[in-house]
Amino acid sequence: MPHKIVSKRQLSEDVFTAEIEAPLVAQARKPGQFVIISINNEYSERIPLTIANADPKRGTICLIWQRAGKTTTELADMQQGDEIANVTGPLGMPTHIDNFGTVVCVGGGIGNAPLLPIAKALKKAGNKIISILGAKSKELLILEDDFSQISDELIITTDDGSYGRKALVTEPLKEVCLRSEKPDQIFVIGPAIMMKFCCEVTKQFSIPTQVSLNTIMVDGTGMCGGCRVEFDGRAKFVCVDGPEFDGHKVDFDLMMKRLNAYKEQEQQAREQYKKHRCKIGRDK
Ligand code: FAD
Ligand code: FES
Ligand code: MG
Numbered sequence: 001m002p003h004k005i006v007s008k009r010q011l012s013e014d015v016f017t018a019e020i021e022a023p024l025v026a027q028a029r030k031p032g033q034f035v036i037i038s039i040n041n042e043y044s045e046r047i048p049l050t051i052a053n054a055d056p057k058r059g060t061i062c063l064i065w066q067r068a069g070k071t072t073t074e075l076a077d078m079q080q081g082d083e084i085a086n087v088t089g090p091l092g093m094p095t096h097i098d099n100f101g102t103v104v105c106v107g108g109g110i111g112n113a114p115l116l117p118i119a120k121a122l123k124k125a126g127n128k129i130i131s132i133l134g135a136k137s138k139e140l141l142i143l144e145d146d147f148s149q150i151s152d153e154l155i156i157t158t159d160d161g162s163y164g165r166k167a168l169v170t171e172p173l174k175e176v177c178l179r180s181e182k183p184d185q186i187f188v189i190g191p192a193i194m195m196k197f198c199c200e201v202t203k204q205f206s207i208p209t210q211v212s213l214n215t216i217m218v219d220g221t222g223m224c225g226g227c228r229v230e231f232d233g234r235a236k237f238v239c240v241d242g243p244e245f246d247g248h249k250v251d252f253d254l255m256m257k258r259l260n261a262y263k264e265q266e267q268q269a270r271e272q273y274k275k276h277r278c279k280i281g282r283d284k
Helices: 023-028 070-077 109-124 144-150 170-178 192-204 252-259 263-279
Strands: 003-012 015-021 034-038 046-055 060-066 086-091 102-108 128-135 153-158 185-189 209-212 228-231 234-237 244-246
Touching: 015 070, 023 046, 023 060, 023 086, 034 060, 046 086, 046 109, 060 070, 060 109, 070 263, 102 109, 102 170, 102 192, 109 128, 109 144, 109 185, 109 209, 128 144, 128 170, 144 153, 153 170, 170 192, 185 192, 192 209, 192 252, 228 244, 228 252
Parallel strands: 102 128, 102 185, 128 153, 185 209
Antiparallel strands: 003 015, 015 060, 034 046, 034 086, 046 060, 209 244, 228 234
């Protein structure tokens, strides 16, 4: 069944959001879950995207994505009224939401999108929310308003100092961990390298830390092995066992190596699609 794009908007230079018809997914989804989409037909590349929000009454889900390569660019080129061939989900284990006490939510770049539904659910469950959002620069920061509505404290960092504090997210994270009122739980979503270093900080303070892993996925059902990670010395599949894991037990170095496995093919696909875009007059 095709899935119509009900609305679409650009959030920053490379980040887009769309409301997409997917009534069954909208009914069933829980924070932390994702869909796998294929744009044109069953032969299109399958990519996982987190369900950022859902409206069961309207029968729609909201996706937020960053233009990274061929498929996310193709999705960004689609317009309101266009149809996505397949939207499979909800996939993955929902986030464990509880009243932990004080929770720090750390988001980096596009990681703010999957973090938002989790932070909202944690707030609803009665937690005090301290959000730390990091971006390379001011233009690349997304969802600041949404986080300010649900956060008891909001700390912004940028790599270049163009907005908020000039720092990496690990700096304020360490300061928050050093406070007399130590956080009870931490959630981190962002690039693998950022999650790795955040976990190194929180491990020193023995604060439980959940990360959401963004491994390469194909089937999303535990069959292909594409999303395999090493967790506590054992193999786990992010699509069915995750995407969230205790970050102190993840082998991030191996995960980062596996994320780079198809760089050459991704580059080729990107260049081919760029040529196609030029032909149809979308040359940016
Ligand atoms: P490519 O040029 O093909 O790849 C760019 C990089 O993205 C690769 O180097 C690789 O690291 C990664 N990647 C490539 N193919 C896949 C794949 N099939 N599955 C996963 N990663 C891949 N991104 C968002 O912008 N918003 C989200 O909400 C979001 N949620 C995600 C949820 C989960 C559970 C996972 C695993 C990933 C999520 N991602 C999200 C990442 C997104 O899936 C990739 O950016 C996308 O697949 C890149 O596809 P591409 O063809 O545009 O880029
Ligand atoms: Fe195939 Fe997880 S995506 S096993
Ligand atoms: Mg791709």
